[in-house]
Amino acid sequence: xxxxxxxxxxxxxxxxxxVSCGTDNAPVRKAEPNGEQPRNVIFILSDDHxxxxxxxxNTIPYLQTPNLDFxxxxxxxxxxxxxxxSLSSPSRASILTSLFSHEHTVVDNAAPLPDNLIYFPEYLQxxxxxxxxxxxxxxxxxxxxxxxxxxxxxxxxxxxxxxNVKLNINGEWTQFPKEEYVAELLTQHAIDFIxxxxxxxFFVYLSHKNVHDPFSxxxxxxxxxxxxxxxxxxxxxxxxxxxxxxPSLGKNGKAATGRxxxxxxxxxxxxxxxxxxxxxxDFLYNGRSNLDTEINRYCQAIxxxxxxxxxxxxxxxxxxxDKNTLIIYMGDNGFMWGEHGxxxxxxxxxxxxxxxxxxxxxxIIAPGTVVTxxxxxxxxxxxxxxxxxxxxxxxxxxxxxxxxxxxQPAPEDWRHRIYYEYYWEYAFPQTPTTFGVRxxxxxxxxxxGIWDTNEFYNLKEDPDEMHNLIDDPKYQDIIKGLDKDLxxxxxxxxxxxxxxxxxxxxxxxxRNGKTF
Numbered sequence: 001x002x003x004x005x006x007x008x009x010x011x012x013x014x015x016x017x018x019v020s021c022g023t024d025n026a027p028v029r030k031a032e033p034n035g036e037q038p039r040n041v042i043f044i045l046s047d048d049h050x051x052x053x054x055x056x057x058n059t060i061p062y063l064q065t066p067n068l069d070f071x072x073x074x075x076x077x078x079x080x081x082x083x084x085x086s087l088s089s090p091s092r093a094s095i096l097t098s099l100f101s102h103e104h105t106v107v108d109n110a111a112p113l114p115d116n117l118i119y120f121p122e123y124l125q126x127x128x129x130x131x132x133x134x135x136x137x138x139x140x141x142x143x144x145x146x147x148x149x150x151x152x153x154x155x156x157x158x159x160x161x162x163x164n165v166k167l168n169i170n171g172e173w174t175q176f177p178k179e180e181y182v183a184e185l186l187t188q189h190a191i192d193f194i195x196x197x198x199x200x201x202f203f204v205y206l207s208h209k210n211v212h213d214p215f216s217x218x219x220x221x222x223x224x225x226x227x228x229x230x231x232x233x234x235x236x237x238x239x240x241x242x243x244x245x246x247p248s249l250g251k252n253g254k255a256a257t258g259r260x261x262x263x264x265x266x267x268x269x270x271x272x273x274x275x276x277x278x279x280x281x282d283f284l285y286n287g288r289s290n291l292d293t294e295i296n297r298y299c300q301a302i303x304x305x306x307x308x309x310x311x312x313x314x315x316x317x318x319x320x321x322d323k324n325t326l327i328i329y330m331g332d333n334g335f336m337w338g339e340h341g342x343x344x345x346x347x348x349x350x351x352x353x354x355x356x357x358x359x360x361x362x363x364i365i366a367p368g369t370v371v372t373x374x375x376x377x378x379x380x381x382x383x384x385x386x387x388x389x390x391x392x393x394x395x396x397x398x399x400x401x402x403x404x405x406x407x408q409p410a411p412e413d414w415r416h417r418i419y420y421e422y423y424w425e426y427a428f429p430q431t432p433t434t435f436g437v438r439x440x441x442x443x444x445x446x447x448x449g450i451w452d453t454n455e456f457y458n459l460k461e462d463p464d465e466m467h468n469l470i471d472d473p474k475y476q477d478i479i480k481g482l483d484k485d486l487x488x489x490x491x492x493x494x495x496x497x498x499x500x501x502x503x504x505x506x507x508x509x510x511r512n513g514k515t516f
Contacts, residue, residue: 075360121149
């Protein structure tokens, strides 16, 4: 008799996460064909690359990314790409599973990795694809050993290093010469894998360490940008932090407004406090450097990675594989360089939640295509499966944006809003548990477990999120509607419980004993 296992991940019978159950009670990683002509796919993932740090956008005038610029010019620029959680491990798990963080439960960078997750490359394997993973997985408490779904496995050790690289190759650790640069090494290994499998369909997951702190460049790039000046974002001085006067009193002794307490722009107190911390511009990385130097190094790491993308493109052209190979490039989360006085990610501000996304495949994507509909990291698996001629698995939360890459209108049922979640981490306690919803026009941010203000922004009028309108009378109906929508989403996806984790892990909170 067939036993149906219950999934601890999202409350469905485990066999329902795939098309059918096998006789050994395990799900069959098989998807139905969709009629699409199968093609090769290369997915390139970067780390902490914010959405607007690419040469063609001219955010940083000196930044050179000729190969990313090429992908945008000759392929598609997905202008509004977002993650569901702006943190490496949760985002990477959402990419591989097409589930929200509270469903796959990899809610922070140390959370245990469940053993019953299904990764979308498993479906590609059953369809005859050769699959290879190269680079940084960094997903929860991952040990480095091969993940299901990949025929060739080459994983960095945890965060990895830019030099003196160590890789887990199909279960065995290999140390490489200390002078080898990680992006060049990973790219060459990916090229070698493609070269060995170019006569059959292949899928490559090339996951860079670039551009994660501490930033390091290739020898060719070196100190190219050091000393260059960087523009400050509009919200750099919003909020001003410090002691604010108590709110003025109105009738019956009640506060007439809370704006005096939070400052003129009504920003949360936790943001003011974080400004002078590891994740703030006034004490970034515990004061080891200054903002401009760190941005210079960050840009050098971007250009170093861009060079290796050029090497991959050149190989594909030389072998005649460039026409029918879909390349998707994206970042695992955004990054803040001074917005609201913060650095890093985790929060639901635009620079944190938005990511770069580009796609290139001359066979199906017209040069200069721009996708303006909102796309999320949960859409990667369904899109890759679609390009490989497969229907997405029934349990997947995302959808394929391949039709938009082809220049077609978004399906009528395409999302008109995105949802966001981030769970407080013991290792970095500066940022509170955060839930949010964003439409094209508005953003609502709800904080859990802190005595502070929530946030609401009119993105059309205030794209830099300078003025929190949470108490503006004319928006109260919209705010209430978004709040209801947010909790309806959490309730419908079994997200109404906070996934607590043990706190016996490293942290950088000096008040509780620094344990690096």
